[in-house]
Amino acid sequence: MRELFEAVADGEVSPAEAEARLTGYASTDAGRFDAGRESRSGVPEAVLADGKTTAEITTLAEAALTTTGRAIVTRIGPEQAAAVTAEGVTDDGSVTDEYHDRARVLTLHAEGFERPDLDATVAVVTGGTADRAVAGEATVVLREMGADVTRIDDVGVAHLGRVLDELDAIRAADVAVVAAGREGALPTVVAGLVDTPVVGVPVASGYGHAGDGEAALSGLLQSCTALSVVNVDAGFTAGVQAGLIARTVSAARRESTE
Known part of the structure; x- marks a missing residue:
């Protein structure tokens, strides 16, 4: 601990990073950033943009970069994403940023940051074009967790x-994330045809009664085939679930070759 305090005094470690090492989180005016989530559970922490101001998102993104070397901001529109990067997060050239337009996710990486590298593949499958935003969110988090991703789009059961x-x-994939709206049939069909874990994602697309994802969610919960189900439009959660499975598969593969 003394070495950490000396590093702070010498300017080698920021107070936020020191706090994160000691407590597992960094305190900011915008809230506490869970810097220890990935080391604790294998899941990278993300900042949900919904309900937050640009200044609050920027503050939390800066805390993420300082303490973990990476920031993932979900459910953020293009204008707000541009405003966050314009606030100075990337000014010194040491941070790279990428906005995933369809997924509405902003990722930032500090210089030298390296993603994990898993020996596992996840198939991310969509029923139709309307499902791509949710599938895209899952894809981003899976790649940030180090999995190889195979995208298979527009294969609905019609x-x-x-x-x-x-x-x-x-x-061929080790796990599949399958996103579908309407009645949510695709994940249940896929789960009956493969011997790998399937994570079903109901999407809020459809007509009239229960077209807000309720029908898809009910269909997946009542599936005759065995699969896991996340909440409506919960692409991040689906990606995390599949990523944790991929992480376990990768660890087993590497252990078997040692």
């Missing part, structure tokens, strides 16, 4: 041949 044409690719 034409079952589309998913059958991609079945080999889905079966």
Whole structure:
């Protein structure tokens, strides 16, 4: 601990980073950033932009970069993402940023940051184009967790041949995230055709009664085939669940080769 205090005094470690090492979180005016989440649970912490001002998001992103070398901001629109980076987070050139437009996710990486590298593949599958935003959120978090991602889009069950044409690719993955709106049939069909874990994501797309994702959620919860189900539009959660499975698969593979 004395070495840490001396490093703070010498300017080698920031007070926020020191706090994060001691407590597992960094305190800011915008809230506490859970800097220890990834080391504690394997899940990278993210900042949800919904309900936060640009200044608050920027403050939390800076805390994330200082304490973990990376910031993931979800559910953020393009204008607010541009405003966050314009606030000075990337001014000195040591931070790279990427805005994932369809997924509405902003990722920032400090110089020298290296993502984990998992020996595992996740298939991210969508029923239709309307599902791509949710699937994109899952894809970003999976890649940040170090998994290889195979995207398979627009294979909804209205034409079952589309998913059958991609079945080999889905079966080759270690785990699948399957996003679908309307009645949510695709994840249940896929789960009946593969021997890998399936995480179903109901999407809020459809007409009229229960078209806000309620029908898809109910269909997945009542699935005759075995699969896991997350909340409506919960792409981040689906990505995390699949990422944790991929992490376990990767660890087992590497242990078997040692």
